[in-house]
Amino acid sequence: MKRWTWLAVAAVAFLLALAAPGQAGAEETAGALRFTIEKKELVVGEKTPVQVQAPDGYGQIRKVPLSEADVVIEKPYLLQKLPDGTMKALAVGETDVTASWGEEKLTLRVSISADYYIGGGVQLKGVMYLPIKAFFAELGAQVTYLDASKTFQVKLGNDSIQLQKGSATAVVNGAKTAMAGPVQTYGDAAVFPASLLRSAIGANLEWNSDYQYMTVWQGKADLAISTPQTEQIVKKEKLGTLTKLIGKSYWVNNFDSKYRFKKVAIYDIRPDDDGGFTVVFKLASTGELLHTAFTSAEAIRSNLASSDQFLTADPRKTYKWSNAVWDKIASGKISIGMTKEQVKMSWGSPSHTSSAYAGSISVETWRYGSYTSNWLQYVVFTNGKVSQIYS
Numbered sequence: 001m002k003r004w005t006w007l008a009v010a011a012v013a014f015l016l017a018l019a020a021p022g023q024a025g026a027e028e029t030a031g032a033l034r035f036t037i038e039k040k041e042l043v044v045g046e047k048t049p050v051q052v053q054a055p056d057g058y059g060q061i062r063k064v065p066l067s068e069a070d071v072v073i074e075k076p077y078l079l080q081k082l083p084d085g086t087m088k089a090l091a092v093g094e095t096d097v098t099a100s101w102g103e104e105k106l107t108l109r110v111s112i113s114a115d116y117y118i119g120g121g122v123q124l125k126g127v128m129y130l131p132i133k134a135f136f137a138e139l140g141a142q143v144t145y146l147d148a149s150k151t152f153q154v155k156l157g158n159d160s161i162q163l164q165k166g167s168a169t170a171v172v173n174g175a176k177t178a179m180a181g182p183v184q185t186y187g188d189a190a191v192f193p194a195s196l197l198r199s200a201i202g203a204n205l206e207w208n209s210d211y212q213y214m215t216v217w218q219g220k221a222d223l224a225i226s227t228p229q230t231e232q233i234v235k236k237e238k239l240g241t242l243t244k245l246i247g248k249s250y251w252v253n254n255f256d257s258k259y260r261f262k263k264v265a266i267y268d269i270r271p272d273d274d275g276g277f278t279v280v281f282k283l284a285s286t287g288e289l290l291h292t293a294f295t296s297a298e299a300i301r302s303n304l305a306s307s308d309q310f311l312t313a314d315p316r317k318t319y320k321w322s323n324a325v326w327d328k329i330a331s332g333k334i335s336i337g338m339t340k341e342q343v344k345m346s347w348g349s350p351s352h353t354s355s356a357y358a359g360s361i362s363v364e365t366w367r368y369g370s371y372t373s374n375w376l377q378y379v380v381f382t383n384g385k386v387s388q389i390y391s
Contacts, residue, residue, distance in 0.1 A: 026108045032061060035071075035099040035106040041220060042089040043115040044138075049086050054101040070100040075157050077140035078112055091140030094219040109219075114138060117224035119231075120189055121214060127181045128207065128214050129191035130225055132163060135216075138223055139201075152183075152190065161200055163192050172200045194225075238271035242297055245269065245304070249284070254348050255309040256290075259283065260330055261316065264290065269300070308348040315345065334379065338386045340364075343379055350379070 026040040034053040042048060052069040056062045066085045073079045073087075075095035080088045087097070089112040098107045118138060120131030132152050136143050141156040154161040162171035168182040170192070177200070180193040194214060197203040204217040212229035215222050236243060245266050252259045263284040270278045272293075279300060281290040294300045303309045311318075316326060319341065328335060329346040338346075343366070350366035357363075362383055369376040380388035 033099065033101040033104040033106055034061075035108065037087070037097065037108050037110065040108060040110045042110065042112045044089050044092060044112060047082065047086040047088045048110075050081075050097075051085075052099050052101075072098045072100070074098070075140075077157065079110055092138050092218070092221055092223045093140065094221050111220035113221050114223045117213065117226050117230075119226050120187075120191070121194075121225040121227045121230075122186045122191060123212070123227060123229075124181065124184070124186070124191075128194045128205075129181070129184075129186065130194045130214075130216075131186075131189040131191055132183070133189065135223075135225065156201065159201065161196075163190075165190060170196055170200070172196075235271060239269055239277075240297065242269050242277070242300065245300070250304065251311040251314055253307065253309055253311050253315075253345075255303060257332065259290070261311075261314075263314065319345070334386060334389065336386050336389070340381060340384060343381075343386060347379075 026037050032055045034051075036051040036053075037048060038050070039046075039048040050066050050071070052064040052066065052071060053061050054064050054069075066081055066087075067083060071081065073081065073095055074097070075093060078089070078091050078093045078095045079097065080090055082088055087110075089110075092112055092114050094109060094111045096107050096109050098105055100106075118131075118134050120134050122129050132154070133143050136154050136156065139156060141154050144153045144155075145151070146153065150165040152163045154163070160171075160173055163183045165183050165185070168179050170177045170179055177196065180195045183190060183192050185191070194205055194216070197205065197216060201218065206215040206217065207213075208215070211233050213224055213226045215224045246269060247266060249263060249265045252262050252264060254260070264281040265284065266279060267282040267289060268280040270280065272278065276293060276295045277297065277300060279292050279294060281292065282288070283290060294303070321329075321342065325338070325342060328338075329342060332346055334343050334346050344350075347368055350368055351370060352367040353364060355362065355364040360383075362381075364381045366379045366381070367376070368379070377389070377391050379386055380390075
């Protein structure tokens with residue numbers, strides 16, 4: 001199962017630093033037998049065409065349907081034959097695939113990696129731990145937990161691994177193996193020392209200190225496991241200077257009429273996989289969290305900087321207007337006698353203005369909306385106060 005979908009691999013390619021799966025096909029021949037796997041370096045969930053050619057009863061070479069061919073997958077929990085003549089990658093690892101015709105045999109090796117990474121890894125006292133169930137499930141293993149003995153039984157093909165909570169000794173294929181630390185619980189998952197994998201399944205381990213994650217290699221197949229620090233590092237890089245906004249307070253203006261003039265604080269900013277962000281506002285009066293999506297960092301900055309959308313101070317304290325005026329403004333209404341500041345607070349900035357002067361009289365007209373819109377309103381100010389409203 002894929003995890004942390006909000007951090008797509010394409011958006012954090014630098015995090016994985018994984019070798020791209022090979023595109024070149026693999027073909028072997030032995031006598032009259034030909035065996036081809038179009039792509040032998042796959043990612044989980046990917047399919048690749050397979051072709052077997054062998055002599056027919058008349059001495060001609062023919063294509064043998066995969067469903068009829070004598071093709072054996074060494075580790076069927078990693079790779080599956082499909083009726084459409086392809087094989088599908090099921091889990092992370094390497095497996096040999098052998099085609100036979102009479103006494104002739106041809107073997108190709110297929111490597112399957114994950115193009116995502118799983119969470120649940122953690123550094124405890126200098127030892128990297130991996131989540132038992134989540135990790136081995138990615139390898140296609142069967143994991144059973146025996147509550148009575150607090151033991152996890154892992155079945156990976158012909159190999160078996162037993163991991164007991166609180167014990168620093170694993171049992172691998174019946175033999176006791178010392179680990180770098182005990183099996184223990186972190187969060188809501190049981191974890192085990194990653195170094196066990198070197199002896200248990202012959203894996204190579206690669207630690208990325210910059211982003212605090214580990215890659216487990218089996219031949220050319222790999223799986224990356226992140227830690228809580230990975231998420232924080234990647235999030236910080238994605239946010240950049242947006243991190244300075246977290247904790248700042250604003251008063252909602254026209255951004256959301258439901259919460260107009262309510263005080264909010266930026267509780268969190270969460271990046272998504274497409275370059276956008278979700279800003280989590282916390283309502284000061286109730287503690288309610290309000291989630292708002294933005295397409296870019298610039299969209300966040302421009303909205304927060306616009307007094308039409310947000311205010312940086314409590315407007316009721318800034319402007320000592322009567323409750324009657326504030327009630328109208330909060331409802332998005334204007335009336336004769338209002339000032340320019342009051343109209344702007346209620347309706348926002350006009351789309352166009354014009355003005356005229358005659359002696360001590362000034363007349364200014366504000367237009368809201370546009371000629372192409374369904375809403376067009378004019379507000380006329382005489383000496384700074386609303387004298388006429390028309391459409």
